[in-house]
Amino acid sequence: MSVLKRPPRHYDYVDSGPAIYVDSFATIRRETALDGLPEGAPTVAVRMVHGTGQTDLVHDLVFHPDLVPAARAALEAGAPVLADAHMVASGVTRARLPKDNDVICLLRDPAVPSLARDWGTTRSAAAVSLWEPHLEGAVVAIGNAPTALFHLLEMLIDGAPRPAAIVGCPVGFIGAAESKDALASLAADHGIDVPFLTVRGRRGGSAMTASAVNALAQEAE
Amino acid sequence: MSVLKRPPRHYDYVDSGPAIYVDSFATIRRETALDGLPEGAPTVAVRMVHGTGQTDLVHDLVFHPDLVPAARAALEAGAPVLADAHMVASGVTRARLPKDNDVICLLRDPAVPSLARDWGTTRSAAAVSLWEPHLEGAVVAIGNAPTALFHLLEMLIDGAPRPAAIVGCPVGFIGAAESKDALASLAADHGIDVPFLTVRGRRGGSAMTASAVNALAQEAE
Numbered sequence: 280m281s282v283l284k285r286p287p288r289h290y291d292y293v294d295s296g297p298a299i300y301v302d303s304f305a306t307i308r309r310e311t312a313l314d315g316l317p318e319g320a321p322t323v324a325v326r327m328v329h330g331t332g333q334t335d336l337v338h339d340l341v342f343h344p345d346l347v348p349a350a351r352a353a354l355e356a357g358a359p360v361l362a363d364a365h366m367v368a369s370g371v372t373r374a375r376l377p378k379d380n381d382v383i384c385l386l387r388d389p390a391v392p393s394l395a396r397d398w399g400t401t402r403s404a405a406a407v408s409l410w411e412p413h414l415e416g417a418v419v420a421i422g423n424a425p426t427a428l429f430h431l432l433e434m435l436i437d438g439a440p441r442p443a444a445i446v447g448c449p450v451g452f453i454g455a456a457e458s459k460d461a462l463a464s465l466a467a468d469h470g471i472d473v474p475f476l477t478v479r480g481r482r483g484g485s486a487m488t489a490s491a492v493n494a495l496a497q498e499a500e
Numbered sequence: 501m502s503v504l505k506r507p508p509r510h511y512d513y514v515d516s517g518p519a520i521y522v523d524s525f526a527t528i529r530r531e532t533a534l535d536g537l538p539e540g541a542p543t544v545a546v547r548m549v550h551g552t553g554q555t556d557l558v559h560d561l562v563f564h565p566d567l568v569p570a571a572r573a574a575l576e577a578g579a580p581v582l583a584d585a586h587m588v589a590s591g592v593t594r595a596r597l598p599k600d601n602d603v604i605c606l607l608r609d610p611a612v613p614s615l616a617r618d619w620g621t622t623r624s625a626a627a628v629s630l631w632e633p634h635l636e637g638a639v640v641a642i643g644n645a646p647t648a649l650f651h652l653l654e655m656l657i658d659g660a661p662r663p664a665a666i667v668g669c670p671v672g673f674i675g676a677a678e679s680k681d682a683l684a685s686l687a688a689d690h691g692i693d694v695p696f697l698t699v700r701g702r703r704g705g706s707a708m709t710a711s712a713v714n715a716l717a718q719e720a721e
Contacts, residue, residue: 283611283629285619286658289690290650290682292675294621299647299674306673332671332702366707369590390504398506400515408504426520429511437507450553450707452527453520454513461511469510481553484707486587486671 303329304500310334319347323476323494330490331482339479341463346444349474350418350495353443359383360492361410361442363403363449364423370489371420375496385409404430415440418495421447422488425454432461436469445475446491450483459483524550525721531555540568544697544715551711552703560700562684567665570695571639571716574664580604581713582631582663584624584670585644591710592641596717606630625651636661639716642668643709646675653682657690666696667712671704680704 293299304325311334313321320342328336343349354360359381362368368384376382385391385406394405403424410417411434419442421428428447435441447462449455459477466472476491514520525546532555534542541563549557564570575581580602583589589605597603606612606627615626624645631638632655640663642649649668656662668683670676680698687693697712 283615283632285621285629286651286654286660289654289657290678292647292650292678294625294647294650296616296622299622299672303673329672330705332673332676332704366587366590366710369587370706394504395517400506401517401520404515408506426513426515429513429515430507433507433510436510439507451520451550452524452553455553457511457513483553484551484705485591486705486707489587 300500307334311337313337316340317342317344317347319351319498322498322500323347323491325500326490326494327478327487330486331484336478336482336487339482341475341477341479343474343476345474346476347495350444350446351498353416353418354378354380354496356416358417358443359413361413361417361419363407363421363427364485366485367420367422367488370485370493372493372496375493377496383410383413400430401426403427407431408434411439414442417442418492419445419447420488420492421445421449422483422485423449425449425451425458428458428462429454432458432465435465435471435473441471441473443474444495445473446488446495447475447477448483448488448491450481452481455483456480521721528555532558534558537561538563538565538568540572540719543719543721544568544712546721547711547715548708551707552705557699557703557708560703562696562698562700564695564697566695567697568716571665571667572719574637574639575599575601575717577637579638579664580634582634582638582640584628584642584648585706587706588641588643588709591706591714593714593717596714598717604631604634621651622647624648628652629655632660635663638663639713640666640668641709641713642666642670643704643706644670646670646672646679649679649683650675653679653686656686656692656694662692662694664695665716666694667709667716668696668698669704669709669712671702673702676704677701
């Protein structure tokens with residue numbers, strides 16, 4: 280690699296990785312209203328804002344009061360992260376996980392296409408049924424498919440093992456907002472009180488969801 | 501897998517994957533102003549809106565007039581996609597690529613940490629220098645790091661081989677907007693006219709960037 284050289288600088292920009300993080304988080308804290316969030320939630324909100332570039336995201340976040348301690352304790356106890364999409368799994372920073380936790384996405388499991396076909400649902404939803412052996416005490420991270428979140432809620436209503444926490448932030452125009460409303464009212468509607476984090480409306484996505492998991496994984500920014 | 505069953509439905513939602521796509525794209529076209537975009541660009545814009553859940557994204561998109569034909573021709577000729585982050589690479593739908601194109605992310609190349617340290621820059625930027633043998637005629641997809649985009653522009657100013665197209669949509673608070681402004685004015689500032697697609701401001705990210713590549717890969721929605 281000895282022939283490689285850094286090209287001459289033509290632009291004035293911050294090129295230190297740690298400085299970019301520090302400056303980014305300081306900018307976000309300056310511009311974002313974080314009061315009123317439960318304990319531990321501000322650092323999670325900051326990292327989600329960081330992943331999206333949008334300070335107004337905070338207005339749409341809904342934190343269950345126990346979300347941060349429940350998810351962090353689960354990860355510290357070695358619980359796996361169950362992701363609905365490979366992009367979500369890819370965004371989880373392995374070095375931040377406290378117990379070298381498994382990050383599991385079963386979307387490419389060979390059983391998925393036929394289950395989806397037989398059940399008349401999406402592959403994302405069918406893959407969630409394959410989580411069942413891992414579900415008890417896990418941290419769920421749904422950042423793509425509203426159908427995956429609806430399917431998980433229906434499994435829980437049907438008596439499936441309960442995860443320790445659900446980060447449910449699917450994105451989009453068809454069912455996304457409704458699936459997240461259903462998550463937020465799962466305790467009121469069905470008496471199932473699982474700590475959750477969601478974002479109201481159409482916004483969401485794998486980056487935001489992975490950012491939340493990365494913040495939950497460690498208290499340190 | 502014979503014991504698995506779909507849990508009983510408790511919510512009313514669209515659970516057909518193809519129907520979700522059709523309904524999503526129709527909703528976006530109904531709510532989004534797509535006139536004035538160059539030929540071929542509306543389907544790219546629709547897919548980027550789909551990946552973010554935000555119709556107002558369109559106002560901030562900047563399409564070089566040749567972006568769509570240049571990127572599509574390159575991919576149809578077998579050009580690789582060069583991604584700055586594994587999340588971007590993970591979001592590229594391989595089945596949409598016309599020539600089973602390589603999707604390359606070199607962030608975990610063993611040379612990267614020492615290059616970043618020696619050069620005093622980020623690993624994302626250092627990894628871009630390793631693209632050089634693949635750069636000529638490639639489709640670049642930068643969705644995470646402003647420093648990667650600045651570094652690429654500095655390589656081009658320094659005489660590096662030119663890619664066929666640059667999708668440059670890094671996200672964030674420190675340098676993101678500035679790096680994208682620099683991309684948009686590369687021809688005016690430095691006489692280097694490479695077809696590009698970017699989004700003004702802080703928004704961006706791996707999902708948006710992968711969505712753009714997925715749209716560029718095929719004309720069909």
